[in-house]
Amino acid sequence: MSDDKKLTTRADNFSEWYNELVLRSELADYSPVRGCMVIRPHGYGIWERMQRALDDMFKATGHVNAYFPLFIPESFLSKEAEHVEGFAPECAVVTMGGGKVLEERLVVRPTSETIIYSMFAKWVQSYRDLPLLYNQWANVVRWEMRTRLFLRTMEFLWQEGHTAHATHDEAEEETRRMLGVYREFMEGYMAMPVITGQKTNSEKFAGALRTYACEAMMQDNKALQAGTSHNLGQNFAKAFDLSFQNEQGEQAFAWNTSWGVSTRMIGGLVMTHGDDAGLRLPPKLTPIQMVIVPIWKTEEERAATVEMAKRIADDLGSFKRPDHERIRVHVDDRVGVKPGAKYYHWELRGIPLRMEIGPRDLASNTGMLARRDTREKRPISFDTLRTELPVVLDLIQADMLAAARARVEANTIRERISYDKFKEVMDGPGAFVYAGWNGDPAVEQQVKEETKATIRVIPDLEYRSPEAPTTCMVTGEPAKYEVVWARSY
Amino acid sequence: MSDDKKLTTRADNFSEWYNELVLRSELADYSPVRGCMVIRPHGYGIWERMQRALDDMFKATGHVNAYFPLFIPESFLSKEAEHVEGFAPECAVVTMGGGKVLEERLVVRPTSETIIYSMFAKWVQSYRDLPLLYNQWANVVRWEMRTRLFLRTMEFLWQEGHTAHATHDEAEEETRRMLGVYREFMEGYMAMPVITGQKTNSEKFAGALRTYACEAMMQDNKALQAGTSHNLGQNFAKAFDLSFQNEQGEQAFAWNTSWGVSTRMIGGLVMTHGDDAGLRLPPKLTPIQMVIVPIWKTEEERAATVEMAKRIADDLGSFKRPDHERIRVHVDDRVGVKPGAKYYHWELRGIPLRMEIGPRDLASNTGMLARRDTREKRPISFDTLRTELPVVLDLIQADMLAAARARVEANTIRERISYDKFKEVMDGPGAFVYAGWNGDPAVEQQVKEETKATIRVIPDLEYRSPEAPTTCMVTGEPAKYEVVWARSY
Ligand SMILES: [Zn+2]
Ligand SMILES: [Zn+2]
Numbered sequence: 001m002s003d004d005k006k007l008t009t010r011a012d013n014f015s016e017w018y019n020e021l022v023l024r025s026e027l028a029d030y031s032p033v034r035g036c037m038v039i040r041p042h043g044y045g046i047w048e049r050m051q052r053a054l055d056d057m058f059k060a061t062g063h064v065n066a067y068f069p070l071f072i073p074e075s076f077l078s079k080e081a082e083h084v085e086g087f088a089p090e091c092a093v094v095t096m097g098g099g100k101v102l103e104e105r106l107v108v109r110p111t112s113e114t115i116i117y118s119m120f121a122k123w124v125q126s127y128r129d130l131p132l133l134y135n136q137w138a139n140v141v142r143w144e145m146r147t148r149l150f151l152r153t154m155e156f157l158w159q160e161g162h163t164a165h166a167t168h169d170e171a172e173e174e175t176r177r178m179l180g181v182y183r184e185f186m187e188g189y190m191a192m193p194v195i196t197g198q199k200t201n202s203e204k205f206a207g208a209l210r211t212y213a214c215e216a217m218m219q220d221n222k223a224l225q226a227g228t229s230h231n232l233g234q235n236f237a238k239a240f241d242l243s244f245q246n247e248q249g250e251q252a253f254a255w256n257t258s259w260g261v262s263t264r265m266i267g268g269l270v271m272t273h274g275d276d277a278g279l280r281l282p283p284k285l286t287p288i289q290m291v292i293v294p295i296w297k298t299e300e301e302r303a304a305t306v307e308m309a310k311r312i313a314d315d316l317g318s319f320k321r322p323d324h325e326r327i328r329v330h331v332d333d334r335v336g337v338k339p340g341a342k343y344y345h346w347e348l349r350g351i352p353l354r355m356e357i358g359p360r361d362l363a364s365n366t367g368m369l370a371r372r373d374t375r376e377k378r379p380i381s382f383d384t385l386r387t388e389l390p391v392v393l394d395l396i397q398a399d400m401l402a403a404a405r406a407r408v409e410a411n412t413i414r415e416r417i418s419y420d421k422f423k424e425v426m427d428g429p430g431a432f433v434y435a436g437w438n439g440d441p442a443v444e445q446q447v448k449e450e451t452k453a454t455i456r457v458i459p460d461l462e463y464r465s466p467e468a469p470t471t472c473m474v475t476g477e478p479a480k481y482e483v484v485w486a487r488s489y
Numbered sequence: 490m491s492d493d494k495k496l497t498t499r500a501d502n503f504s505e506w507y508n509e510l511v512l513r514s515e516l517a518d519y520s521p522v523r524g525c526m527v528i529r530p531h532g533y534g535i536w537e538r539m540q541r542a543l544d545d546m547f548k549a550t551g552h553v554n555a556y557f558p559l560f561i562p563e564s565f566l567s568k569e570a571e572h573v574e575g576f577a578p579e580c581a582v583v584t585m586g587g588g589k590v591l592e593e594r595l596v597v598r599p600t601s602e603t604i605i606y607s608m609f610a611k612w613v614q615s616y617r618d619l620p621l622l623y624n625q626w627a628n629v630v631r632w633e634m635r636t637r638l639f640l641r642t643m644e645f646l647w648q649e650g651h652t653a654h655a656t657h658d659e660a661e662e663e664t665r666r667m668l669g670v671y672r673e674f675m676e677g678y679m680a681m682p683v684i685t686g687q688k689t690n691s692e693k694f695a696g697a698l699r700t701y702a703c704e705a706m707m708q709d710n711k712a713l714q715a716g717t718s719h720n721l722g723q724n725f726a727k728a729f730d731l732s733f734q735n736e737q738g739e740q741a742f743a744w745n746t747s748w749g750v751s752t753r754m755i756g757g758l759v760m761t762h763g764d765d766a767g768l769r770l771p772p773k774l775t776p777i778q779m780v781i782v783p784i785w786k787t788e789e790e791r792a793a794t795v796e797m798a799k800r801i802a803d804d805l806g807s808f809k810r811p812d813h814e815r816i817r818v819h820v821d822d823r824v825g826v827k828p829g830a831k832y833y834h835w836e837l838r839g840i841p842l843r844m845e846i847g848p849r850d851l852a853s854n855t856g857m858l859a860r861r862d863t864r865e866k867r868p869i870s871f872d873t874l875r876t877e878l879p880v881v882l883d884l885i886q887a888d889m890l891a892a893a894r895a896r897v898e899a900n901t902i903r904e905r906i907s908y909d910k911f912k913e914v915m916d917g918p919g920a921f922v923y924a925g926w927n928g929d930p931a932v933e934q935q936v937k938e939e940t941k942a943t944i945r946v947i948p949d950l951e952y953r954s955p956e957a958p959t960t961c962m963v964t965g966e967p968a969k970y971e972v973v974w975a976r977s978y
Contacts, residue, residue: 089588092595096584098581
């Protein structure tokens with residue numbers, strides 16, 4: 001598809017805008033395998049930066065990486081009753097290997113609780129062996145019928161944390177800590193504001209005691225569950241005999257947690273920041289932070305502007321500088337492509353900064369700097385790039401988060417709302433609606449059927465309304481919880 | 490298994506020594522899935538450092554990362570005749586998904602040429618779209634009957650480079666360049682000397698024009714194929730219609746290369762450097778570079794030595810310093826474990842340096858530094874740690890490579906050898922034998938059957954003997970090539 005064809009606009013068709021944008025910005029492509037996507041270099045470059053940032057945060061909180069098998073014996077899944085019920089229908093199953101039919105069929109991991117806790121059981125004897133704080137970067141497979149690039153694919157890339165603790169409280173603390181790490185990452189790196197809180201029983205992970213989640217609001221006012229953290233209690237420990245001798249010399253079952261985020265976050269990045277001209281990538285996660293477009297008419301001018309552009313790029317990206325001062329710059333010196341087409345190309349791909357360097361700029365030692373997020377343009381001296389650009393990039397990062405926060409705020413309803421009005425909102429523009437709920441799963445189910453909205457979370461304290469709702473939005477009965485309703489991906 | 494039980498020695502049983510060491514040093518463990526292993530944090534920490542170093546080298550040579558599906562439609566494999574013949578017998582096959590029997594069975598990737606070149610065909614139209622220089626970090630599955638931890642497992646982790654070029658010569662240059670990158674990595678990071686060269690036709694990759702390899706000599710004098718780089722010619726381009734319009738406006742098929750290294754290298758690291766006390770890890774790849782063991786009798790001494798140890802560790806590892814001056818230090822302050830047991834623990838795990846800090850050392854501001862590779866011990870002032878340790882670590886890295894080189898040299902036979910003598914050597918101590926070969930595959934096959942030795946490579950120029958052998962070791966006919974014979978993993 002040619003770059004100069006206009007994107008479908010968000011207002012016209014948000015879903016079509018998303019698909020077109022992911023394909024045309026070359027984040028990903030459809031593959032010949034139904035439901036599986038190819039993550040192209042521009043998309044994978046974002047994922048690499050997400051991985052690096054998260055991995056550093058995991059290590060700073062005491063976790064180590066390891067790797068467990070892709071295949072899980074079918075019998076393992078069945079050992080935890082809720083778990084198998086949740087995952088068995090979604091499994092890809094290997095029945096043949098090395099030309100023979102297998103005695104026991106192997107499931108391609110949809111998640112690794114079973115295989116990992118069976119190994120933990122082998123390694124843990126005493127309280128001295130606890131806690132185990134593990135993480136795994138891996139691919140997983142869930143057989144999905146309706147797939148969307150990044151948001152719901154048969155195979156996806158993720159990290160799954162798995163830990164074992166001596167007590168319930170320590171496990172709960174870990175579950176909450178990692179939810180906090182996710183929030184810090186999503187706001188600090190993705191510039192994507194989230195609300196955190198607990199899932200209702202009907203929405204929790206298959207096999208968990210409690211599930212917590214980060215929920216982000218996309219530009220169509222639907223929620224994206226961007227990360228989850230589970231307190232698994234002793235369910236898996238009992239299923240896999242993960243027990244230990246405690247300080248009192250008694251045998252006890254361990255307490256587990258698991259937590260994960262995936263390439264789905266890239267979809268969240270697109271739907272949080274993209275506009276009708278393309279992606280807008282936050283400086284901390286973009287593979288390229290600034291593109292330089294040299295502008296020329298004559299061959300002489302070409303040589304001079306390209307040379308200056310490359311000198312600047314080399315200097316800004318030099319490994320002689322400390323990490324945080326190094327800037328990832330690309331020079332677009334393609335011959336036979338007009339400057340306007342180059343601008344369009346890099347806007348579509350969301351590169352935060354563009355600097356144009358024309359022949360006259362060489363004399364004045366000044367380029368023209370354009371911000372992708374605000375589209376502001378201003379001259380900038382080559383002499384101050386080193387000191388100014390890191391500041392500009394930090395500012396863009398902060399501005400993007402602030403803009404996203406303002407959008408979420410504008411589309412959040414906290415005032416008391418009738419159920420009729422709620423239906424109108426959900427059928428119309430959508431919103432995050434904070435409202436009272438009587439705690440009855442039947443009411444939750446009714447709202448889901450009538451409006452396609454679900455309880456995203458019982459929000460954490462800091463997100464709750466100053467005055468808690470006193471009545472259930474649907475039944476008028478006394479409210480047990482304040483909850484956040486929204487349609488979701 | 491307790492740490493204080495002695496390892497089987499290399500002389501006693503090299504193969505048993507290897508298995509025991511991998512398990513007891515906690516690099517890896519057997520899993521409940523036949524043929525699949527678990528890579529434990531100590532092993533995965535080495536792999537992470539291997540990945541980081543290689544990834545930087547790939548990027549410095551212009552490559553980008555991407556991700557392609559785990560599953561390959563069975564029909565894809567069949568499109569390249571030699572390729573399917575080579576890989577089909579080793580495949581794991583998914584026949585069920587989402588509870589239903591699949592219409593087309595899916596193969597779990599044993600390697601990704603087919604799926605990747607089918608996508609390249611979609612992306613490449615013109616010579617302007619070339620070259621494509623891609624790399625993928627992924628897991629692959631090959632159904633192996635006899636497996637060994639790291640060396641041959643059903644699932645393993647690797648990187649696979651895949652490139653497309655406009656001409657044969659450019660593809661050949663890429664193939665050779667990446668072989669060079671592998672050699673640089675293996676010698677520079679793993680301290681594992683290799684010989685490089687071309688595989689004979691019978692040993693080349695299924696579907697390749699030419700295969701090049703890095704071969705390393707293990708301490709039992711057997712060869713380990715540690716990395717391969719393939720010039721695939723136009724075989725896959727023709728099978729997947731990967732064609733483009735060249736500068737002359739004609740349609741032409743692209744030229745492909747692929748190249749890969751895997752977690753197998755960790756096995757190579759163990760068998761290159763390990764001794765009868767455990768692993769010896771090169772400073773550039775070890776997760777921990779120095780362990781500090783505080784030594785105390787009284788509680789007061791414990792507090793003081795542990796505090797000093799932690800202060801030193803924090804200072805040496807501080808992120809305030811540039812990367813190359815930062816040292817990865819671990820303080821072993823476990824209570825109830827004797828210093829001797831701690832020394833044994835970390836020697837088994839191959840940590841390059843150990844510093845002991847006793848109560849009297851606090852007064853003299855001096856610790857006792859022990860090298861794992863040479864077992865030398867000497868006092869070292871706390872004041873000069875910052876400047877001395879990076880030098881010591883570089884020295885260890887260099888000494889380990891030199892020691893390995895000397896060992897390879899001592900077990901290499903370049904003088905003319907009779908086939909009878911050759912059989913004795915192969916049945917006995919083993920060796921890398923440089924000898925003449927008449928180029929006949931039947932001779933190659935005969936030697937393999939009679940001695941279990943194979944031609945590892947037709948060595949590159951720099952490895953060839955000063956005087957090329959003139960006759961074939963087996964037949965006495967004129968030699969067409971000088972080749973390197975050895976038994977191998
Ligand atoms: Zn359960
Ligand atoms: Zn072929």
